[in-house]
Amino acid sequence: MNRIKLRSVAPVAAAITLGLSLTACGAGNEDSGSGSSDGDGVSGTLAGAGASSQESAVQAWRAGFQEANPDATVNYDPIGSGGGREQFISGGTAFAGSDAYLDDEELTAAQERCSGGEIVEVPNYVSPIAVVYNLPGVDTLNLTPEAIGGIFQGEITEWDDPAIAEENPDAELSGAITPVHRSDASGTTENFTDYLDAASGGSWSEGVVEEWPIDGGEAAEQTSGVVSAVTNGEGTIGYADASQAGDLGTASVQVGEEFVEYSPEAAAAVLDNSEQAEGRGETDIAIEVDRAVDEGAVYPIVLVSYMMACQTYEDEEEAELVKSFLSYVVSEEGQQTAAENAGSAPLSTEFQEQATTAIETITAGS
CATH class of the missing domain: 3.40.190.10 (Periplasmic binding protein-like II)
Known part of the structure; x- marks a missing residue:
């Protein structure tokens, strides 16, 4: 399957520039990973699949999240990005990890899988x-x-x-x-x-x-x-x-x-002037990376990996599990955990805030 890349892009606002930041926490992130959005621990089993590149980070995220939520279990099958997207679109998993964002055809199919609703697709892992x-x-x-x-x-x-x-x-x-x-x-x-x-x-x-x-x-x-x-x-x-x-x-x-x-x-430096794809929903944060940089101290062979989920789930427990786990992943604590265990570049505070805002829209349908 040859993927279709979006070539029409618009500059990402400076407020969401990707970079290294371990010292500040986005508003509302202080309790990320401690449970659901109201601070109570979540419970149940959450299934995900996707990028094997994220495997080390996901193992660390699972451990941290499950320690804070002992009644919750997160399963992640590192079958590869393509397999993860296919599993998510078919309804086999609640979320997916992918080293490439959904293309136009996949996006349409994913919206149908999510009862015709929007997709939450946020960068969560930046690595060489x-x-x-x-x-x-x-x-x-x-x-x-x-x-x-x-x-x-x-x-x-x-x-x-x-x-x-x-x-x-x-x-x-x-x-x-x-x-x-x-x-x-x-x-x-x-x-x-x-x-x-x-x-x-x-x-x-x-x-x-x-x-x-x-x-x-x-x-x-x-x-x-x-x-x-x-x-x-x-x-x-x-x-x-x-x-x-x-x-x-x-x-x-x-x-x-x-x-x-x-x-x-x-x-992280190569992403300082990255661009965001046009034509996506507010909760679909797809990034184009400038590979042809010619400045020193920049490593251009990077992957920007995503977590993708539905904005609306039929089951309330599933919705809370997805929202809580993804909130932990993009939080300061989650990003620092990935940096320590997988050598990734943490999202900037501003980008953490944008990703958290998108994830917070996840809910259960009426």
């Missing part, structure tokens, strides 16, 4: 996508966008190719390159190919896709599968949420005249 590699003896690796595109296009097949060797004069490069990609529908793939499409100068020619379009290389399911395939191979290279890179080597990416290592701070 690391270019991970396993090349014995090579501890540091600089890669240009053109080289990364050529590798995953299948045009650069040897580690000592001049496009790589010239930027790494002190490294002993040799052997065949085995690129590893996701085999499942993946928002991580979409974000990665969005970067390649914008920044590779044409060395990547397959556009922005959610499902890998090229034969060759090695395919692996979910983030954990890519990390495992790169780890167990030699001369392998892949892309994965940085929180799960483990002990693998991670490439520094050329931005302007510099090579930039991934970090939460550098990932």
Whole structure:
């Protein structure tokens, strides 16, 4: 399934600029995670599914939320972004996590699933996508966008190719390159190919896709599968949420005249001038990311992951569970928990407030 990207965008107001902020809490967030909106603990079982990139963060969110709400259970199946959206749209789960926002067709289907009501879709997780590699003896690796595109296009097949060797004069490069990609529908793939499409100068020619379009290389399911395939191979290279890179080597990416290592701070910096997609409802906060930045200290290969839910549920308990859990996720406490356990970049205070306002509209139908 090739996703249709919205190309018509409008600047995001400065008040919702994404950045790093751990010190201030949005209005009304002080009690987020302590229970429902009236401060009482919620109960019941909540089912979600989606992005495997968020798995480490979701585990931490579940633990924190369930500690504050001992009668509540949150289940999350990390089946991938595409699978999560499909499960949510079909009514199989109450919420979904996704590394890509709903496209136009999915949005219409999701609104029908939600009894014709609006969708609550909020960014909740901002993280670098690391270019991970396993090349014995090579501890540091600089890669240009053109080289990364050529590798995953299948045009650069040897580690000592001049496009790589010239930027790494002190490294002993040799052997065949085995690129590893996701085999499942993946928002991580979409974000990665969005970067390649914008920044590779044409060395990547397959556009922005959610499902890998090229034969060759090695395919692996979910983030954990890519990390495992790169780890167990030699001369392998892949892309994965940085929180799960483990002990693998991670490439520094050329931005302007510099090579930039991934970090939460550098990932957040690329979003400072991001744009919000037009034509969405007030509670549907879909963000376009500028990948072709040329300023230093910015890491452009990032994913902005979303939580998506209905604005109206038939069951009151389900509505309160969804609202309470998502409120915790975007709260200062929840964002700090994700930063500590998954290395993500916390939402700014202003963005926390906007996301919380959207989530607070979740209710049960009459």
